[in-house]
Amino acid sequence: MGELPEVNIYFLVEGVATEPKIYRAWLAHLLPKLQEVAGFDEVEADNYFMTSVGGRWPYVAKQITASLNEVKQCGKYDYLVICIDAEEWRVNELIKEIESHLNVADGQPILPVATRLKIIIQNRCIETWLLGNCQMYPAQAKNQTLKNYLNDYNASQLDPERMGKGDCTTHAKFHKKYLRLLFYEQRIRHEETQRNQVATLTYLQQLQARVVTKPIHLSTFQTFLGFCQNLS
């Protein structure tokens, strides 16, 4: 089996606190050969550069353009990976939106020929993926609200990505609330502690186990896994 070619990847991640931490931690296990660099123009071989942006689509359009320009200026990237929440968008529609934003310039593609675009949609948000970990769920919930949520839709048995918006105004709000309650059940209230728990190999492995037992669940998470798998 031949050596896999060296790659350089530019990651643009939506979210400034949670997502960068999670992706950095998981990439260390999914693509261990990749070393992170601090400057976008410092990639050489088997490197990645990660930038995070605050806000959501379409407000991050300007940052996406800036990142695109960095990719072009550097000229050494094999992939531009954009990780972004679906929120209320349908996955396919959001991908189309972003692609068309990146393709506008008299119909000519803006992306350099050698760089491939990969859009990873977190459907509905990264917390939705995190709900896929069956180990997070208590045998018997003590909190009444959580009990009701589990009764209505138990995301350890059913696909979190297909879960509705419960008692919230948006899907993402509900999924985040659901996850928070699962943490509270374990008496973990501090967000930094929660982040430190999910940004681990253990958590990643628990999610991977979930998609092995239920392959039709967490399809956008599997897109991310598949992307990493193809490169390693």
Place this chain on the structure above:
Amino acid sequence: MRIKRLSYENKRTGWKLEPMEFGDFNLLVGVSGVGKSKILEAIKDLYWVAFHVGIGRIWEFDFSIDNIDYHWSRFGIEREELISNGFAFERELAKVKIDGNLLPVDHNSDISLLQLFSSDKRIKPIFDGVRKIKFLSVPESITSEKFEPDKIELIVKDYTSLETVQNSGYSIHTKLVIAGLNLPNVFQQVKEAYIAIFPQVQDLRIVRWGLFSELSNDLATFEIQLKESGIDTWIDQVDISTGMLKTLLLIGAMYLSSPGSVILIDEFENSLGVNCIDIFDRIDYENRGLQFIITSHHPYIINSIPFEYWKIVTRKGNVVTVRNANEFERLTKKSLHDNFSRLLEIEEFVGGIA
């Protein structure tokens, strides 16, 4: 006065500022609650203690006046030092030493050395310098070095040159009034800078309300009026928006502050709208010997100020640390992203309070 370095501790609350350095222009950035305003409060406190009583404060303050460096430190009422190249004033409780010589008389340890020896010719420049720290706010407070004149007519003839107005010690509002009356060229420059920011404004003028009489107790007041295009009547000062007034004061401060002034503005975006940030490019404040210390959360403001001027504020418990942007590796790298986005990538900024 140019503030160079400051560390500060309030013994009563336990709040502590680790030593931080200042340049000519300083933009303090950091998440809400991290302590940016408290840093300005600490400087305000220094100003207060210079002239009043200060128990339980601990600080080390390095500054320069006319290129002479000074170090002033205070450890509550127990110890205080005021040192420069040619001299040292030291106090331990009530005992004072000047250049190593113990004075025979006890001195009040509640009052600062600056006050005790304010007429000493070595200390006087410091005393005068500290009074040049200005806090820009509407209404103005702690911005004038002496009492405002009751009757401007009585003093206006004494201030006919830019230098005398700048050094008058009066508030910026009073200085603007005097400039409006006596310095048409300078007032014209203020007007032009103002109209560049507020294009709807056509003109500014000073008006007097009330009758002047040396003998009567009635006070004549002087105020600013502005004229907007599309509105026939002049707008009285009381009807001018806070933002527009504050901007005028800021421009006034830039032209009329005495050289060596330190101007502090908390939450620049409060009242000073985004159109005001251009002021710093428009007016050559460095050559006027002005130092600015401002705080902001606003992305537009932060993006408008080059990050060489940023001071990134973080806090752990009660201890505040301030670092230059170039101390963060990430910010030293090339980037095509806007400054504010880059700031959001710094973990210490995002998770500013530990």
